[in-house]
Amino acid sequence: MTLGPLMIDLGGPRIEAEELELLRHPLVGGVILFTRNFTDSEQLAALVSAIHAARSPPLIVAVDHEGGRVQRFRDPFSPLPSARRIGHALDVDGRAGLALARRMGWLMAAELRAHGVDISFAPCVDLDYGLNAAIGDRAFHARADAVSQLAVAYVHGMRDAGMAATAKHFPGHGAVRADTHHALAVDRRGLADLTEDLTPYRRLIDNGLPGVMLAHVRYPAVDERPASSSSRWISGVLRGEMHFQGAVFSDDLSMAGAAPERDIVARAERALAAGCDMLLVCNDRAAVVSLLERLRAQPEPASQVRIVRMRGRDGRAWRELLDSAEWKEARAAIESLAAAPALTLHPGAS
Numbered sequence: 001m002t003l004g005p006l007m008i009d010l011g012g013p014r015i016e017a018e019e020l021e022l023l024r025h026p027l028v029g030g031v032i033l034f035t036r037n038f039t040d041s042e043q044l045a046a047l048v049s050a051i052h053a054a055r056s057p058p059l060i061v062a063v064d065h066e067g068g069r070v071q072r073f074r075d076p077f078s079p080l081p082s083a084r085r086i087g088h089a090l091d092v093d094g095r096a097g098l099a100l101a102r103r104m105g106w107l108m109a110a111e112l113r114a115h116g117v118d119i120s121f122a123p124c125v126d127l128d129y130g131l132n133a134a135i136g137d138r139a140f141h142a143r144a145d146a147v148s149q150l151a152v153a154y155v156h157g158m159r160d161a162g163m164a165a166t167a168k169h170f171p172g173h174g175a176v177r178a179d180t181h182h183a184l185a186v187d188r189r190g191l192a193d194l195t196e197d198l199t200p201y202r203r204l205i206d207n208g209l210p211g212v213m214l215a216h217v218r219y220p221a222v223d224e225r226p227a228s229s230s231s232r233w234i235s236g237v238l239r240g241e242m243h244f245q246g247a248v249f250s251d252d253l254s255m256a257g258a259a260p261e262r263d264i265v266a267r268a269e270r271a272l273a274a275g276c277d278m279l280l281v282c283n284d285r286a287a288v289v290s291l292l293e294r295l296r297a298q299p300e301p302a303s304q305v306r307i308v309r310m311r312g313r314d315g316r317a318w319r320e321l322l323d324s325a326e327w328k329e330a331r332a333a334i335e336s337l338a339a340a341p342a343l344t345l346h347p348g349a350s
Contacts, residue, residue, distance in 0.1 A: 001055060002299045003029035003307050005272060006291060007062060007249075009282045013039050015050050023054040025292050029278055029307060030060035033117070038073045041115065041318060048116035060278075060310055065108060065120040068137055077111050078330070080104060081337050083124060083150075084137035089337070090146055100333060101140075101150040105157025105165075107330040113162050113315030121166045121213055121249070122158070125151045125200040126174035135174050144199040151200050152207050162314035166211035166249060167204050170238060171227055172197030173215045190221040191237070202242060210246045211310055212238065214276065216255055225274070228253075229267065234275035247277045247306040254284040265294045277303045 007030035010019055022028060031051050038044050052058035063072050068082025086104060090097025105123070112120055125147055126132075128139035140150040155165040171194055176185040187194075201212070214228035223232040228250045238244045250271045253264060264287040271279055281288050321327050 001026060001057070002304055003057060003059065004299070005029055005276070005278055005297055005303070006268075006288070006295075007032050007060070007278050007280045008288050009034060010037055010047075011285075013037055013043055014047060015054070020054060022288065022292065023051065023059060027292055027295060027297060028059065030062055032280060032282060033061065033063045033072060034282075035072045041076055044073065044117075045115045045318070052116065057308065058311075060118050060307065061116065062119045062121060063112065063117055064122075065112060065117075066122045066124055066138060067104065067108060070124075070138060073112075078107055078334060080108055081334060082137040083140045084128065085337060086150060086154075087128075087139075087141035087146060090141070090150060098149060098153045100337075101153035102157035102160075103330050103333055105154035106161045106326065107157075107334075109158040109161035109163035110316065110321055110327065113312050114318040114321045116312070116315065118312040119164055119166060119211070119310050120158075121168060123151050123154045123165065123167060124169070125167045125204070126169060126172055127197055129174045131177050132174055139174060144196040148200045148203040152203055155204060155207065155209065163312055164210035164310045165204075166213050166247075166310075167201060167209055168213035169215035169217070169251060170201060170212045171215065171219070171233060173217055176217055184226070185215075185217045187217055187219050188221060189219065191219075194219070198237075198242070201238075201244075205242055205244050209244065211249060212244060212246065213249045213251055216251050225270070228276070229270040229274045231274040239275065245306075247303075247310050248275060250276045250279045252280045252282045254282055254287055264290055268295055268297075272297055277306050 004027035006028050008022060008028055009032050037047060048061050051061050064070055065072055066083065067080030071080055081104065086097065086101050089100045108120060108122065124138045126135045126139050127144060127147060128142045140147045151167065158165045176187050216226050216228050218226045223230040227233040234248055253267050268279055268291055281291060
């Protein structure tokens with residue numbers, strides 16, 4: 001059996017019988033976890049192991065675990081700083097800021113890999129224009145060069161821990177006010193005006209970026225379709241002009257900003273036709289069932305290879321990780337951040 005193009009969610013901390021049937025459907029290729037799927041370390045490791053054992057090849061297990069306010073698993077996981085806090089460190093001391101970014105990328109990924117989780121949808125490389133509350137402190141910085149440097153360091157840290165990175169939200173979510181969870185967001189800038197937003201992606205692609213998540217944002221000067229279902233953005237710009245060869249994930253198709261179509265199957269068909277490899281469908285079990293019943297999608301060999309390459313590797317056991325010098329140094333770095341005074345930086349700050 002191959003991995004399908006759908007990444008779906010679970011209702012609680014264990015797999016229910018009817019959910020096991022969903023995971024075994026050929027259209028499913030992954031599972032995304034949320035806070036409701038976590039109670040403690042042992043439970044999470046058992047859940048991830050059960051998901052992987054549900055079929056062969058094993059499903060990809062993912063989570064949004066960026067740090068700050070987007071961190072699904074807490075104690076005993078480390079309280080990761082927001083991306084903005086790492087950006088502050090760069091402004092204070094460039095070399096130390098980059099070292100912190102790499103260390104935090106490693107720590108985030110190493111703790112997840114110790115529980116078997118394959119990928120975290122990170123880093124967020126949107127620029128902080130001060131406009132979008134849904135992004136806010138999830139952005140490293142306002143300046144493209146700063147975001148690029150920090151993102152590359154962060155991704156290298158993830159790679160050191162055995163996790164493939166997924167940069168988001170392509171081509172850029174920071175310059176719109178609307179939250180795509182609830183509304184269709186429109187960015188009226190032309191492609192030439194998005195150069196800064198695309199800069200972090202170019203730098204990451206040059207460094208072998210494995211994955212990208214598309215934004216549910218419409219850029220009518222480039223294409224009338226939202227980027228997540230736009231062949232102009234995916235096949236034309238991302239793969240054609242920027243030479244990206246990794247896996248393309250849609251953001252959650254259940255979000256209001258995903259597409260004009262009310263029908264979830266039409267949304268999925270559009271996104272797959274545009275070039276997405278894997279589609280997230282979260283917090284809407286009826287939509288998942290409808291897709292499994294009605295979506296017709298043939299697995300493409302190249303897409304399968306890209307998805308399989310996102311699988312995690314080299315995870316340490318949890319106790320071994322906690323005893324390591326690297327983990328202790330990373331935790332000490334977090335404590336130092338908490339003790340340091342907060343900074344207020346402006347977009348033009350160096």
